[in-house]
Structure formats: structure tokens, C-alpha cells
Amino acid sequence: MATATKQRSAIVDKAQKKEVAVEVAGPTRREFLYYIWGASLLMFLGQSTAFFIWFALPRFREGEFGGVFVFDGSEVPAQGTNPTEIPAGRLWMANTGEGFLALYAVCTHLGCLPGWNENTFRFECPCHGSRFELNGDFITGPAPRGLDRYSVTLVFTNGEVVASTDGEPIPLQGREIAEVRVDTGARINGPPIGS
Numbered sequence: 001m002a003t004a005t006k007q008r009s010a011i012v013d014k015a016q017k018k019e020v021a022v023e024v025a026g027p028t029r030r031e032f033l034y035y036i037w038g039a040s041l042l043m044f045l046g047q048s049t050a051f052f053i054w055f056a057l058p059r060f061r062e063g064e065f066g067g068v069f070v071f072d073g074s075e076v077p078a079q080g081t082n083p084t085e086i087p088a089g090r091l092w093m094a095n096t097g098e099g100f101l102a103l104y105a106v107c108t109h110l111g112c113l114p115g116w117n118e119n120t121f122r123f124e125c126p127c128h129g130s131r132f133e134l135n136g137d138f139i140t141g142p143a144p145r146g147l148d149r150y151s152v153t154l155v156f157t158n159g160e161v162v163a164s165t166d167g168e169p170i171p172l173q174g175r176e177i178a179e180v181r182v183d184t185g186a187r188i189n190g191p192p193i194g195s
């Protein structure tokens, strides 16, 4: 009888030890919550870093529409002459009596592409007949305003740097342009009719 009791208690001890061993091997409820919390924190940090990189890096490369186009001063048309078209940037470089400006090449009516007419010395839209001056000002037609403009920065050979973020022409005042930077990601509405 005593031997049987001893054997039973030995079996119970063994089973209890096994339970303890199983409890020690697996994570506790608290540890599990820590793991979940840690994983969430890592995910949050990963997402924050990805968002930071997304916003910090430029969306468009230089020379790609939506980004900045850089030109040598020698590419700028002489004052009062025909404008220069840059199809990749959807822009026209124009050197008017008021100064230099860069025009968005798309008509403000319904998005056709006005061409430059050397004979009439104006932009003419082939779709519904809107006409624009060399500086993009509205002349006639269904367009609701003049041609839109881009933000421009001019670097002069004397080291001066002049920027126009409102689309207004930059007066040259006899200065020679060394470099032109046109930001095709910064478009400004063209001047209203009659302005």
C-alpha cells in the first residue's frame, strides 16, 4: 500500500514538474503583449521613415516634366524675337520687352497646344482660335486668361540671382544670363483678360 502511494506521488510530482517546464518554455501573457507592442512600434517607425523619405526626396528628376529644367544662357532667345519651344518641359522661353519669362505651352481654354506664328508674331491655338501675345497675354478667343507661367530663376554672369515665383517677367536690364532654371512643378495662372 505504502509503495503504491509512493509511486502515485512520484507520478504526480513528475506531472507537476512537466507543467512547470511547459510554463517556463512558452511566453507569458505579459511577454506576449510586450512582443505585440514592440512589433507595432517597429511598424510605426518603419512607416514614419518611409513617409519622411517619400516627402524629402524630389518627386521629379531634373529635366523631367514636373521638375526643374536648366538651360544655358546662350539658349535664351534675343529680346523681342521668336520664343523658343522646349517640348519636353511643355514650355516656351520668351524674352519680351519686359524681360524673361517661361510660359506653359498648354492653352488655358481646353488644353490644346498653341503654336507660335512668326508672321503674326503671336501664339495661336489650333482648336478654337485663342490668340496670345509673346508674353502670354490674352488677345482674343474663348480662353479664360492668358497663358500660364512657370516659376523661373535667372543666374546672371555678374553673379546675381533673380527669381520670379509669381510668373512676372524678370527684367534683364542689360545683364547677361548665364543660366536659366524653370520649375515646371510650379505653375502660375496666366494674367486675367484685360490686365
Ligand code: FES
Binding pocket: 107, 108, 109, 110, 111, 112, 125, 126, 127, 128, 129, 130, 141, 142, 143
Ligand atoms: S483649346 Fe485653345 S482655344 Fe480652345
